[in-house]
Amino acid sequence: MKLLGFSKKQAFPVLKQLVKTFNNNWEPIEDECYRALADAILDSQDSQQTPASEQVRILLSTALHHSSDLPYQQIPLHFTDPYYCRCILGRGRKQPMSTQSLTAQQGMIATAMLLQAKMTMKTPLVKRPRVGAADFGQDLQPGPRQSTASTQGSLPTSPQTSHRQTRYLTLAQHAADPAIGDAVMSKEPKPEPGTDAARIGSTVQNTCEPQVVPMRNNGVGSSEASFVEVDVASSTNGVVKMSLKCNLDPSKFSISMEEVFKMVEQKCLHSYKVLPPDFSIGKLMSEVCQSVAQLGTMQPDVHSSGGSLHKEAAAPFVKPIACMAAVGIDDNSAGGSSMPESLEPCLQNSIVAWDPEFAQRRTTLDVTDISKGEERVRISVVNEFDSETCPPSFYYIPRNIVFQNACVNISIARIGDEDCCADCSGNCLSASFPCACARATGGFVYTPEGLVKTAFLDECTFINHFPEKHHRFYCKACPLERSKNEASPGPCKGHLVRKFIKECWSKCGCGMQCGNRVIQRGITCRLQVYFTHEGKGWGLRTLEDLPKGAFVCEYAGEVLTSTEMYGRTIQNGRNGKHMKQVHLDADWNSGGVLRDEEALGLDGTFYGNVGRFINHRCYDANLVQIPVEVETPDHHYYHVAFFTTKKVEAFEELTWDYGIDFDDVGGPSKAFRCMCGSRYCRDRRSPRRMGRAAGRN
Numbered sequence: 189m190k191l192l193g194f195s196k197k198q199a200f201p202v203l204k205q206l207v208k209t210f211n212n213n214w215e216p217i218e219d220e221c222y223r224a225l226a227d228a229i230l231d232s233q234d235s236q237q238t239p240a241s242e243q244v245r246i247l248l249s250t251a252l253h254h255s256s257d258l259p260y261q262q263i264p265l266h267f268t269d270p271y272y273c274r275c276i277l278g279r280g281r282k283q284p285m286s287t288q289s290l291t292a293q294q295g296m297i298a299t300a301m302l303l304q305a306k307m308t309m310k311t312p313l314v315k316r317p318r319v320g321a322a323d324f325g326q327d328l329q330p331g332p333r334q335s336t337a338s339t340q341g342s343l344p345t346s347p348q349t350s351h352r353q354t355r356y357l358t359l360a361q362h363a364a365d366p367a368i369g370d371a372v373m374s375k376e377p378k379p380e381p382g383t384d385a386a387r388i389g390s391t392v393q394n395t396c397e398p399q400v401v402p403m404r405n406n407g408v409g410s411s412e413a414s415f416v417e418v419d420v421a422s423s424t425n426g427v428v429k430m431s432l433k434c435n436l437d438p439s440k441f442s443i444s445m446e447e448v449f450k451m452v453e454q455k456c457l458h459s460y461k462v463l464p465p466d467f468s469i470g471k472l473m474s475e476v477c478q479s480v481a482q483l484g485t486m487q488p489d490v491h492s493s494g495g496s497l498h499k500e501a502a503a504p505f506v507k508p509i510a511c512m513a514a515v516g517i518d519d520n521s522a523g524g525s526s527m528p529e530s531l532e533p534c535l536q537n538s539i540v541a542w543d544p545e546f547a548q549r550r551t552t553l554d555v556t557d558i559s560k561g562e563e564r565v566r567i568s569v570v571n572e573f574d575s576e577t578c579p580p581s582f583y584y585i586p587r588n589i590v591f592q593n594a595c596v597n598i599s600i601a602r603i604g605d606e607d608c609c610a611d612c613s614g615n616c617l618s619a620s621f622p623c624a625c626a627r628a629t630g631g632f633v634y635t636p637e638g639l640v641k642t643a644f645l646d647e648c649t650f651i652n653h654f655p656e657k658h659h660r661f662y663c664k665a666c667p668l669e670r671s672k673n674e675a676s677p678g679p680c681k682g683h684l685v686r687k688f689i690k691e692c693w694s695k696c697g698c699g700m701q702c703g704n705r706v707i708q709r710g711i712t713c714r715l716q717v718y719f720t721h722e723g724k725g726w727g728l729r730t731l732e733d734l735p736k737g738a739f740v741c742e743y744a745g746e747v748l749t750s751t752e753m754y755g756r757t758i759q760n761g762r763n764g765k766h767m768k769q770v771h772l773d774a775d776w777n778s779g780g781v782l783r784d785e786e787a788l789g790l791d792g793t794f795y796g797n798v799g800r801f802i803n804h805r806c807y808d809a810n811l812v813q814i815p816v817e818v819e820t821p822d823h824h825y826y827h828v829a830f831f832t833t834k835k836v837e838a839f840e841e842l843t844w845d846y847g848i849d850f851d852d853v854g855g856p857s858k859a860f861r862c863m864c865g866s867r868y869c870r871d872r873r874s875p876r877r878m879g880r881a882a883g884r885n
């Protein structure tokens with residue numbers, strides 16, 4: 189604790205209380221390098237309003253370290269947090285280290301740590317630029333920036349580098365600001381902000397500063413006016429970075445690399461006609477880098493002075509690399525801390541030194557895009573911590589697929605005139621009165637910006653928060669109970685009756701750009717699957733700021749009947765596998781007794797989309813699931829769509845409240861001890877909650 193900046197006087201009473209809380213069981217306290225203790229001390233300080241440790245300064249120093257052009261040795265770091273050191277040095281090393289010995293690669297990892305810590309900071313440290321994980325393992329995206337050439341050891345001064353200099357100074361100013369030094373680590377939910385309708389354009393704004401470092405110029409290129417040069421650099425441990433430098437008009441700095449990639453991909457398609465279906469510029473760039481590295485490995489002479497592959501160029505490199513060791517679908521973990529250690533390491537903190545042996549093996553998971561091109565946007569996967577595994581493998585499906593017996597009746601004939609707006613054209617939202625589809629929900633639910641209107645959204649969130657205050661429906665013959673015991677079904681435990689959104693669809697006269705078609709257009713925001721370090725396994729986060737009411741993704745999976753769902757639960761429960769299932773019971777009150785093939789659910793365990801990575805958070809989750817009717821007027825089958833309940837900042841984890849009753853010992857709460865960290869956590873046996881309680885006492 190001393191290394192974290194906590195005195196014995198601060199730590200001892202909290203530790204005493206913690207030991208008491210855990211009934212003299214030291215294991216949860218020692219776990220994760222005394223994380224529970226550190227959390228509890230911070231919590232106690234939080235409540236006492238006392239300044240916290242110098243952790244913030246450490247982290248800022250780390251950011252400085254990463255974002256400046258100075259060589260690492262010249263940055264006065266105070267890197268004394270054993271947790272971070274452990275992350276940097278790998279498992280088992282708990283000793284603080286001298287920052288003098290940080291390599292470039294370790295520096296990058298440190299920045300990832302910084303990012304993770306920033307996500308949980310109560311006081312935002314530095315609004316912009318964002319450094320960190322988006323740059324790790326995403327697409328080789330040297331985003332919009334000016335020339336990065338600078339002299340080592342001095343601050344950049346030319347007008348060309350002013351952007352960079354500002355960044356340096358901003359961080360430096362923050363580092364020097366004692367007020368920021370008082371910021372504390374916090375797990376508290378952010379205060380509910382007002383609606384932010386400024387979603388438009390957010391997807392084209394590159395919120396992530398790319399990590400560009402001084403590179404050695406090999407003088408290649410300059411054949412076109414806009415194209416200046418190609419730089420390639422490698423570090424002693426085989427990390428390679430390639431950068432394309434362009435003359436860019438600073439007024440166009442908000443160009444999104446996603447768009448650039450798309451445009452170039454389109455051009456390639458036009459020019460070459462035949463390309464592999466999974467072709468992408470990101471992959472092409474990655475391949476070029478890998479080939480450079482491979483050639484470098486095979487020809488040691490290239491490393492000699494003056495070559496482009498220079499030994500001393502300690503350039504941290506963020507590499508989207510195909511993961512070589514995905515876990516089989518039989519793996520029985522939902523990720524989490526239970527990830528088997530024996531699994532072959534595939535991605536070391538997203539920064540991967542080139543290993544020619546690895547390249548020989550078969551790629552099973554593309555970590556630059558977990559959707560394998562199935563979504564409109566790439567969804568990267570990163571592991572910034574010392575768990576060096578990939579998510580358990582599964583089949584990515586962007587839309588639901590019937591497994592076997594489920595009755596999902598999609599037919600034009602079943603859509604009556606009252607269930608569509610055949611007479612509309614263009615955009616229904618621009619009409620003076622709501623179309624038939626919108627009337628089903630009492631008017632349009634979406635704003636022209638594609639956000640769910642606040643009143644509707646808040647009502648959905650409220651229903652989720654306080655299910656008892658709203659009507660729960662109790663079936664006479666509950667399909668769930670019937671699937672458990674057909675001969676003598678138990679009493680229905682109740683189903684939450686939720687509000688639906690109804691979107692226009694194929695039988696409507698409007699076009700695909702109609703404002704009443706949001707979720708059917710698919711994912712549009714930049715998402716990332718990442719490894720959480722709080723014992724929740726893998727999670728999903730946004731890489732861009734999202735306003736309240738924004739559509740994030742659906743929960744896609746196999747459509748199963750209740751009997752099929754229960755069968756899988758039993759079978760996989762025996763194997764200890766966590767299931768990722770959602771019941772489609774939001775409107776079970778509308779008809780009579782449901783037949784099994786009409787009582788449906790979604791299972792994302794084996795076939796699913798990114799929705800399967802969204803972790804649970806009690807009460808103050810930043811997502812809410814809303815049933816959306818698209819192709820079928822009856823509500824046996826519908827889409828489960830996630831919308832933001834509040835403004836979400838880039839790099840925040842996306843969570844939804846699974847609605848688990850943690851006191852129901854026979855229920856799904858058995859599946860996990862909640863590590864959501866919410867101040868309102870319902871799981872009384874949650875280690876994190878107990879830690880917080882101890883900190884307060």
Ligand SMILES: C[S@@+](CC[C@H](N)C(=O)[O-])C[C@H]1O[C@@H](n2cnc3c(N)ncnc32)[C@H](O)[C@@H]1O
Pocket residue numbers: 522523524723724725726727766767768799800801802803804805859860861862863864
């Ligand atoms: C839908 S999956 C979410 C993705 C999952 N974390 C993974 O790694 O694949 C649900 C599982 O994640 C874990 N999980 C989700 N939220 C959690 C929480 N708040 N605390 C602990 N574990 C959690 C549990 O193992 C749960 O069964």
